[in-house]
Amino acid sequence: SAKAAGRGQHRFFDEAMNQAASARLARESDLRHAIGHGQLRLHYQPKVDAATGATSGVEALVRWQHPVQGLVPPVQFIPLAEECGLIKPLTDWVLEAACHDSRQRLDAGLPLLPVAVNLAAPSFADPGLPDQLLAVLARHQLPPGSLVLEVTESLLMTDVDRAVKRLGALRAQGFAIALDDFGTGYSSLNYLNRFPLDELKIDRSFITDVALGGRHSAIAASVIALGREFGLRVVAEGVETAAQAEALLRLGCRQQQGWLHARPMPAEALVQRLRAEAAAQPPAVTAL
Ligand code: C2E
Ligand code: MG
Ligand code: MG
Ligand code: MG
Numbered sequence: 001s002a003k004a005a006g007r008g009q010h011r012f013f014d015e016a017m018n019q020a021a022s023a024r025l026a027r028e029s030d031l032r033h034a035i036g037h038g039q040l041r042l043h044y045q046p047k048v049d050a051a052t053g054a055t056s057g058v059e060a061l062v063r064w065q066h067p068v069q070g071l072v073p074p075v076q077f078i079p080l081a082e083e084c085g086l087i088k089p090l091t092d093w094v095l096e097a098a099c100h101d102s103r104q105r106l107d108a109g110l111p112l113l114p115v116a117v118n119l120a121a122p123s124f125a126d127p128g129l130p131d132q133l134l135a136v137l138a139r140h141q142l143p144p145g146s147l148v149l150e151v152t153e154s155l156l157m158t159d160v161d162r163a164v165k166r167l168g169a170l171r172a173q174g175f176a177i178a179l180d181d182f183g184t185g186y187s188s189l190n191y192l193n194r195f196p197l198d199e200l201k202i203d204r205s206f207i208t209d210v211a212l213g214g215r216h217s218a219i220a221a222s223v224i225a226l227g228r229e230f231g232l233r234v235v236a237e238g239v240e241t242a243a244q245a246e247a248l249l250r251l252g253c254r255q256q257q258g259w260l261h262a263r264p265m266p267a268e269a270l271v272q273r274l275r276a277e278a279a280a281q282p283p284a285v286t287a288l
Contacts, residue, residue: 028084031064031077035089039065042097043264044115046273047235050245050256055277057148059116059257060098061264062090082120091123095136098147101267103140110274116148116178121155124166130173144174148199151177153185156195167196178235183223192230200227204238207258210251211243217251224253 034040040062047057064072081087098115106112123129137144149170156163156179167177178199179192183206202223209216220236227234236248239258248256262273 024080027080028086030066031080031084031086032089034064034066035086035093039067040090040093040097041065041071041266042094042101043266044101044270045257045264046262046270047116047255047257048261049254050239050249050261051254053261054281055113055262055274056255057114057116058270059118059150059264060094061118062094078120082122087120087122088126091117091120092132095133095147099136099140099142101270102142102146104267105271105274106142108271110271110278112143112146113274114146114148114176116150118150118180119155121158124149124151124155124163130169133170133175134173145176148176148178150180150201152180153182153191157186157191160191160194164194164196171196171198181237183219189226192226197230197232199233199235200230201235201237201257202253204258207236207238207244207248210236211241211247213247217247220248220253221251224248224251228252 041064042060043063044058044060046055047059048054049056062074062078064074064077066072078087078090081090094117098117102113102115119129126132133147134144137146151167156167171177176198177196178201179195179197180201181203182200183203200223202220206220206223210220211217224234233255234253235255235257236244236253237257239245239248239256239260241260244258245256245260248254265273
């Protein structure tokens with residue numbers, strides 16, 4: 001009968017939902033285990049001065065070295081971590097690893113290089129964050145200028161007044177703030193004016209067509225001009241071709257990040273890159 005068929009369908013959906021729920025639970029406990037058992041890795045992508053090729057900073061990007069699935073990209077586990085309360089231990093791990101690697105580079109005689117760390121909304125909102133940042137820096141004997149905090153517009157827009165206060169407090173402690181993926185969120189220029197920032201990262205979607213001129217490059221050109229007006233460092237994300245890099249240089253955007261310049265790499269590869277750079281051109285400032 002139709003009623004029986006309906007019940008059968010219910011059972012089917014219930015089962016499908018149960019399976020989805022238990023798959024999620026399994027993934028959650030997998031991730032919890034990964035964080036606690038050394039399966040996370042940090043890769044570093046250089047920010048490059050495209051006019052000289054010099055590395056001006058790096059961004060720390062987390063990966064999950066899964067025993068079965070191999071190297072899992074962050075889009076596949078950051079959202080889950082945010083949902084199931086694992087973002088705190090994940091961010092703790094990222095900050096610790098980033099500062100540990102910074103200390104190792106300094107001890108190896110390399111100059112201090114600012115490391116950008118991406119903050120998810122719950123981490124930015126965590127009232128313990130400023131003290132935590134100071135503690136991890138102190139543990140590794142690093143100055144506050146060694147960390148850049150990357151946040152997104154949508155994260156700031158959830159509570160603008162609170163975000164303005166939080167950004168101000170972090171900057172007062174010496175941390176630099178970068179607005180990531182700029183142009184993809186919903187913040188108005190009015191808000192941009194209110195947020196105390198150091199760096200504006202133009203989202204990759206605006207860089208793709210920058211070499212084509214006309215309408216395509218108009219947005220990138222405007223953001224670069226705007227950033228300059230506001231006294232911000234402007235970084236172009238996702239630069240993949242020499243034509244894009246040159247078009248950006250013509251627009252006055254020297255700070256670039258993307259596969260053309262360098263892919264994200266493990267800490268040891270970064271050390272080699274910086275050694276090669278130092279050998280080619282001795283640094284003007286003494287290492288700390
Ligand atoms: P994001 O912060 O905007 O990072 C830039 C992403 O673009 C990175 O992907 C990077 O590998 C990729 N990329 C860089 N250059 C190019 C290029 O020339 N072409 C293309 N197609 N892609 C390029 P990834 O490493 O997969 O990270 C994705 C996102 O995951 C990041 O976007 C960031 O929002 C988030 N994420 C990464 N690490 C962390 C972390 O430690 N904590 C948190 N909360 N989020 C993180
Ligand atoms: Mg980022
Ligand atoms: Mg970005
Ligand atoms: Mg992006």
